[in-house]
Amino acid sequence: DRVGPPSCVDFRNMASLRSLSLEGCGLGALPDCPFQGTSLTSLDLSSNWGVLNGSLAPLRDVAPMLQVLSLRNMGLHSNFMALDFSGFGNLRDLDLSGNCLTTFPRFGGSLALETLDLRRNSLTALPQKAVSEQLSRGLRTIYLSQNPYDCCGVDGWGALQQGQTVAD
Incomplete structure (x- = not known):
């Protein structure tokens, strides 16, 4: 039984x-x-540009079960209003590197990330609240290199350094 065109x-x-x-x-x-x-x-x-079409909705059925999710080099940007990972309750490893994010993704809920990769984006700020919340939930490693901000002036930088969480 075919559900759609062969490319689906x-x-x-x-x-x-x-x-x-x-x-x-x-x-x-x-x-x-x-x-x-x-x-x-x-x-x-x-590396599948446009596959999410601006929303995480295609992942909603597996969001509660996913532990590892890689969305690297997909052209994601912060204009995607639905770039909210709150429904991904078991997610431990999230790779968002190589995208066009200008703001920190939303995580809310009981999400307990261990590893977050935000390298090669367009982040200019690292919000203290988001960083503190993730650190208190178990964030062990965060990759932040190759973003256009001054790490010394970023609000959340002190908490990351204190927790020895930044890998690069």
């Missing part, structure tokens, strides 16, 4: 699927609920 990505109801890498596959925008019914804990959609 649809892994629905593949209950045994736990890890999936689609890095650099030239995917277009994902349809609604392409991972519904899976048991994904690790997903890599890196």
Whole structure:
């Protein structure tokens, strides 16, 4: 049974699927609920520009289960109003490197990231509140290099240095 055109990505109801890498596959925008019914804990959609079409909505069915998510080099930018990872309650490792983010992503809820990669974005600030919240929840490593800010003048920098959290 075909769900859509041959170029569609649809892994629905593949209950045994736990890890999936689609890095650099030239995917277009994902349809609604392409991972519904899976048991994904690790997903890599890196280097597929436009695959999320400005929203994390295609990931909503697997968001509560994902532990590792790589969205590297996807053209994500802070204009995506839905770039909010609050629904990703088990997420431990998030790679957002190589995008165009100008603001820190939203995390809220009980998200307990251990590793966050924000290298090669367009961040100019690091908000103290966001940093403090993530540190108190277990953030161990954050990658921040190659962003256009003055690390000495960034509000959250002191908390990161004190916690020895910054890897580069």
